[in-house]
Amino acid sequence: MEDLMKALIIVAHGSRREASNEEVRQIAHQVAGIAGDEYALVVSGFLELVEPSIPDGIQQCIDAGATEVVVLPYFLSAGRHVVEDVPAEIKLAQDKNPSIRITQAPYLGSAPGIGALLLEQSVSGG
Amino acid sequence: MEDLMKALIIVAHGSRREASNEEVRQIAHQVAGIAGDEYALVVSGFLELVEPSIPDGIQQCIDAGATEVVVLPYFLSAGRHVVEDVPAEIKLAQDKNPSIRITQAPYLGSAPGIGALLLEQSVSGG
Numbered sequence: 001m002e003d004l005m006k007a008l009i010i011v012a013h014g015s016r017r018e019a020s021n022e023e024v025r026q027i028a029h030q031v032a033g034i035a036g037d038e039y040a041l042v043v044s045g046f047l048e049l050v051e052p053s054i055p056d057g058i059q060q061c062i063d064a065g066a067t068e069v070v071v072l073p074y075f076l077s078a079g080r081h082v083v084e085d086v087p088a089e090i091k092l093a094q095d096k097n098p099s100i101r102i103t104q105a106p107y108l109g110s111a112p113g114i115g116a117l118l119l120e121q122s123v124s125g126g
Numbered sequence: 127m128e129d130l131m132k133a134l135i136i137v138a139h140g141s142r143r144e145a146s147n148e149e150v151r152q153i154a155h156q157v158a159g160i161a162g163d164e165y166a167l168v169v170s171g172f173l174e175l176v177e178p179s180i181p182d183g184i185q186q187c188i189d190a191g192a193t194e195v196v197v198l199p200y201f202l203s204a205g206r207h208v209v210e211d212v213p214a215e216i217k218l219a220q221d222k223n224p225s226i227r228i229t230q231a232p233y234l235g236s237a238p239g240i241g242a243l244l245l246e247q248s249v250s251g252g
Contacts, residue, residue, distance in 0.1 A: 008248050012202070020203035023235060030241035038249060072248045076138070076202065076234075077146035108202075109149060111247040115156035121237040122134050122198045123164060 004068065007041040007061035011054050011086060012074040014046030021050050024074060041066060047085055054089035058102060062093075068101040069093075076109035130194065133167040133187035137180050137212060138200040140172030147176050150200060167192060173211055180215035184228060188219075194227040195219075202235035 010031065012024040024044045032042035041064055045057030052060060054071065061069050071090055073082045087104060094102045108114070136157065138150040150170045158168035167190055171183030178186060180197065187195050197216055199208045213230060220228045234240070 008245075010244060015203065015205070017203070017205055020205055023203050027235075027241055027244065031244050034241055034245060038245065070248050072244060074202065074244070076200065077141065077143070077149050079141070079143055079146055105248045106250070108244065108247060109153075111243050113243050113246060115153055115160055117237050117239050117243055118136060118153065118198060118200070118234065119134075119157050119160060119164065120239060121234060122196050122231045124232070 003065075005040045005065045006038065006068045006070070007043070007064070007066035008035065008039045008070045008072060009043050009045045009054070009057045009061060010072050010074050011045045011047060011057070011089075013081060014048045014050035016049060021046065027074070039070075045071075047081055047089065054086065055093040055096070058090070058093035059096070062097055062100055066100070068103075070103055070105050072105040073107040075107045078107060078110070082107045129191075131166045131191050132164065132194045132196070133169070133190070133192035134161065134165045134196045134198060135169050135171045135180070135183045135187060136198050136200050137171045137173060137183070137215075139207060140174045140176035142175060147172065153200070165196075171197075173207055173215065180212065181219040181222070184216070184219035185222070188223055188226055192226070194229075196229055196231050198231040199233040201233045204233060204236070208233045 010028045028042050028044040045054045058069050073086050075082050136154045154168050154170040171180045184195050199212050201208050
């Protein structure tokens with residue numbers, strides 16, 4: 001019997017400003033810390049400019065034993081990156097690994113809880 | 127005695143893709159629906175390309191009776207827009223309205239709850 005192992009990859013655009021990329025890595029690290037049994041592995045990946053690319057990040061998860069990979073776009077709106085570019089990158093990894101289940105989660109900006117998070121954030125800092 | 131009235135303005139970059147701007151307006155509307163007694167008014171504003179600008183959005187709040195305005199950057203990283211451009215826009219409004227308290231809340235990406243929101247989002251869609 002094969003063990004199931006689920007990984008999450010949080011994918012951002014990638015920035016020339018390294019501190020922005022580091023913020024994404026830190027958030028992946030934060031999610032890893034609270035993922036409990038949901039994900040054995042939580043990593044970050046980038047659409048442009050920064051390594052690992054989305055296919056490379058997915059491959060790292062698979063090489064580490066993941067049998068299922070969830071790709072979550074760390075984007076605020078459903079622009080071309082979310083609708084076309086991320087799915088195209090996922091397809092590259094999927095074609096290379098047909099036995100692995102790779103799915104795209106809805107992008108961050110569409111999370112039902114984002115309004116509550118903004119309200120909380122405004123009160124904490126306002 | 128003067129009544130106190132607090133307004134929240136959620137500011138995004140502004141996009142040539144109108145659906146992205148509409149997403150921001152919808153999120154401001156969502157926050158308004160759950161703001162309870164915290165904010166009498168929740169609106170959106172844009173740094174570039176889209177009306178209202180941040181100073182115009184702040185002015186609309188003040189014209190509607192706001193005595194305090196919280197400006198929350200709907201951005202994921204602390205780049206130039208969050209660190210320089212939004213504060214410069216706030217200063218324009220503050221200089222014009224010295225008696226109004228106008229503050230900038232921490233940007234969305236720095237919200238302590240963002241990891242939990244991502245985890246929840248990944249499970250809902252993965």
